[in-house]
Amino acid sequence: MLASKKPLKYGFLLLPNYSMLGFSSAIETLYMANWVSGKELYQFCTIGHESKEIASNTSVSTVTDYMTSNVPSDLDAIFVCGVSPITKNESPTLESWLVGQAKKGLGLGGICTGSHLLAKSGLLNGYRATIHWWSLAHLRDEFPETIVSNHLFEVDRDRFTCSGGTAAMDMMLFLIGKQHGMTLASSISEQFVCERIRSHEDPQRIPLQTRIGNGQPKLIDAVQLMEANIREPLSTDDLAYHVGVSRRHLERLFKQNLNIVPSRYYLEMRLQHAKQLLIQTDKSITEVGIECGFGSAPHFSTTYKGFFGITPRKERKHVTGEEPVTIQSDRKKRQLWRR
Incomplete structure (x- = not known):
């Protein structure tokens, strides 16, 4: 991906009980890219589905900028911030909406267990993807057409998935590095007092x-x-x-x-x-x-x-x-x- 003069615009779809750490790690990294570079490289917004006010797994609520019914038409990608732990009550209307976004050519990502909803919608068939280690076996068993890895994150064409937590930061640093160079990504990592930028091949659990x-x-x-x-x-x-x-x-x-x-x-x-x-x-x-x-x-x-x-x-x-x-x-x- 080449750097663009126009800011990349990312939407974050928040599911009820979403991982606050995963969500924060992602948006803080994008914010820091703008701050360190002195340019507006990224814009981001939050999206709700059935309600504008979404409670995270820490019970801290976020009032979203948009609903799925009125998201901006110029988004470049949407990241699903998943439920922790996975529940079995995802909405078919939400799955259909995601399929519609894919047909428009948007990139789609999953943070923490967001990969589960993407796989359930058929949007990870034939793609490499990952999910939080707690749900790896379940994702493999339920969606055999998804190529599941235990890596920190996976970037496969227009699909971006990570295991959640601080791995969301690693994934965003990887994308920033591809889009704007590793010098910027390294500077962001230093601002976060992060010892090193982990690669997508790093395993999730500490062996x-x-x-x-x-x-x-x-x-x-x-x-x-x-x-x-x-x-x-x-x-x-x-x-x-x-x-x-x-x-x-x-x-x-x-x-x-x-x-x-x-x-x-x-x-x-x-x-x-x-x-x-x-x-x-x-x-x-x-x-x-x-x-x-x-x-x-x-x-x-x-x-x-x-x-x-x-x-x-x-x-x-x-x-x-x-x-x-x-x-x-x-x-x-x-x-x-x-x-």
């Missing part, structure tokens, strides 16, 4: 190897084995055998580096995966339990409640907004009410 260093290859091998065997968990003895150490040595590695025993680490990994499936898929609770290595529904429910303080059934009801639930943490309980 265990990065957190603990390269000095514990056996521990890393053991965790990778756990990740590959969620449905049929391996015993601690089997894990130790496959990585070539004794059980006592493996337990010592986990305790010294992660402050947890292998069996507990494995269980928590399986339960976190189960929570993702409950929130993001329509699989039955029994199916979720089996997929996460629990032999029976009662065992799964009891174990899940012991860890999260809530049964799988109530977890799902809470996500769908059917009833208020009480979530128990280590020291306190907090009441979550449907909106």
